[in-house]
Every structure is written in structure tokens, then in C-alpha cells.
Amino acid sequence: MEAGIVGLPNVGKSTLFNALTCSKAAQSENYPFCTIEPNEGIVAVPDERLERITKYIVPKKIIPTSLKLVDIAGIVKGASEGEGLGNKFLSHIRQVDAIVQVVRCFDDPDVIHVSGQVDPVTDIEIIETELMLADIQTLENAFSKAERTARSGDKEAKLRMSVIEKCNAHLAQDLPLRTLTLTEPELASISSFGLMTAKPILYVANVSETDLEGKDPLVAKVREHVANSGAEVVCVCAKLESELAELDEPDRSEMLAELGLDEPALNQIARGTYRTLGLESYFTAGEKEVRAWPIPAGATAPQAAGVIHSDFERGFIRAEVYTLEDLETYKSEKDIRQAGKLRVEGKSYVMKDGDICHFLFNV
Incomplete structure (x- = not known):
């Protein structure tokens, strides 16, 4: 990113x-x-949470x-x-x-x-206008291509044409595409365009x-x-x-x-x-290193594990998770486990910003 x-x-x-x-x-x-x-x-x-973690788990490295x-x-x-x-x-x-x-x-x-x-609002509007004009040109070029493909009955091309028309109508109101709500299939249909106001x-x-x-x-x-x-x-x-x-x-x-x-x-x-960028962080913590890892908001535990290594996601079994607040309350991972605060989460678990994790996997 x-x-x-x-x-x-x-x-x-x-x-x-x-x-x-x-x-x-x-x-x-x-x-x-x-x-x-x-x-x-x-x-x-x-991220100040890294320093808070290292008060209780002292590593050789701290990696943001x-x-x-x-x-x-x-x-x-x-x-x-x-x-x-x-x-x-x-x-x-x-x-x-x-x-x-x-x-x-x-x-x-x-x-x-x-x-x-000096007029910062005018500065913003100049750049926004230039990006809108460029997006309109991109969409017009893409529409002609999608229209030709759609004549053969291609469903994806028809969807692309519909989304392009929706985007152009939005831009015609002098509104950037980042303020337009589209479904996942709609977003996927125009993802290759690199639309700047989106x-x-x-x-x-x-x-x-x-x-x-x-x-x-x-x-x-x-x-x-x-x-x-x-x-x-x-x-x-x-x-x-x-x-x-x-x-x-x-x-x-x-x-x-x-x-x-x-x-x-x-x-x-x-x-x-x-x-x-829509990113959040989770942490891994041990004597070797305390490290923050970037994940998109809404990522599942296997997806988060895949940030470390693709094998972790492919062979994901479960995640052991606790919070920084747990660490500050119980002072060590061992005591968190003994207190029953170490959670075991499966493949459907949606990560929370600030989770501290161990991943178990088998490839």
C-alpha cells in the first residue's frame, strides 16, 4: 500500500x-x-502501543x-x-x-x-477538478471499449457500462468518485481504471x-x-x-x-x-521481536496471518489472541493464559485493531 x-x-x-x-x-x-x-x-x-507492550515483553527488536x-x-x-x-x-x-x-x-x-x-480551498478545487477531468476522459475511453464487447452479450461488459454511466453522472455533479457508493462487483468491474477521485x-x-x-x-x-x-x-x-x-x-x-x-x-x-489507506495493526510479541503488522480493516485471522507469510494463511489452524489491556492487567502472557483470557479464534474471526496474536498453522 x-x-x-x-x-x-x-x-x-x-x-x-x-x-x-x-x-x-x-x-x-x-x-x-x-x-x-x-x-x-x-x-x-x-505506535505508542509498541512501547506499552515492551514494558512486559522485552524484545531484542521493536518493529513498527x-x-x-x-x-x-x-x-x-x-x-x-x-x-x-x-x-x-x-x-x-x-x-x-x-x-x-x-x-x-x-x-x-x-x-x-x-x-x-494564498487560498487553500481554491488549491484543493484546482487539483480536484484536474483529477475529475482526467477520470471523465478515462471513463469515456473505457465506455467505448465496453460497449463494443457488450454487443456480443458479455455480462461483465454490460455491468462495466452501467457502472461507467453511474460514475459519469456523479462526476457531472462536480462530486469526486470517493463519495459514490458502489457494490463490490461494481467496484471490481472498474478496478483496473485507476480512477483518481475514487x-x-x-x-x-x-x-x-x-x-x-x-x-x-x-x-x-x-x-x-x-x-x-x-x-x-x-x-x-x-x-x-x-x-x-x-x-x-x-x-x-x-x-x-x-x-x-x-x-x-x-x-x-x-x-x-x-x-x-484503511489500515489497522495487530501485534506479535516475543523475546526476539515485538512487531506491528498492517492489515486492512475487516481482515480475518487467516488473512492477517498471511501478512507474515503466505504459508501461514494457507495452512491456518487457529489464532491465539489477547489484548494489550489484558497484558497490562496480568503482566505476562503466562498469567493471561492462566486467567483464561487467551482466546482461541478460528478462520472466521475478524481481527480487531491492536490484537496481540500467535498463529498456529500446518503446511
């Missing part, structure tokens, strides 16, 4: 990406951030989950028609699973806004160093604009975060304390992106 960071020029997108993927605080065995290519990076997802971020080429008005790096921009967005849009919510005469004035989105309000809590009217406009979309808004000062990312742990902690912050805002972005 990966997310693409998008934004207009001069909104702080690349500054934020570089801070996320180059943080000195994360460059350790336990928190592996790294840059894969100039525009791609792996970012750990901080991670996600892949892509710094996508900046967009300009007309990208859907090939303006600027439009085609490259759009092709990269089609490949990611979620969008992280950075919007500028600060004034700075030294950093010229591409539109001449992807979940997280908005990052890039604020000034004097507005770390996001109280500026510009941020309020963003929150109001996306209030009914179900999307999350995270506030961050990219300039400040880039400075924090360069510091070693003692200096970073000192600077955070001076600012009255518990953690870098980058952590909030990582967790927000994780939620936007």
Missing part, C-alpha cells in the same frame, strides 16, 4: 516529503525510514509498521490536458492507493504562490511556525470545505518539521519541549495516512 503526496507548486510538498523520509530520529534499527528513489520513501508509522510515500510531480491548472508535468503527475497518481494533498495555509512574501494569492484522501494543512495548532482562518476554511467528505485534516509546519528531522534525539526532544509539543507533527501525518 502506498500514498502519493500531491500539491500545487510552492506549498511545501517536497519539504514535507524530505522531512518524512530523512528524519534522523527515525534512522535506527527500530524505526526504519529510508528513501528508495529520489521521489519514493518508506516511512514508519509510530511502515508505508510507502511517493512525492508526485507538482500540478498546475490544465494538467489533465498535459500542461506542466500533467501526464507524469496523473500517471503516478493512478498507481498509488491514497492521496495526501498538501495545501498552503500561511502567508510568506518570500514564497510566491503560483496563483498570486482514491481516499488526507489533507495536510501546511501552517506557519506561529500557528502550530492550526487556528488560522485559512485552516478553518479547509476544515469547513472537507467537513462532509469524511476526509481527515492534519496540520503541520513543513519548515519546522524539516528542521526537527535534521536533529539527533536529544536536541529534537529539547526543541519539541520548547515548542510545547509531545511529538513531531510528522507522526500525525504517518498515522493519518495509515488510517486513510
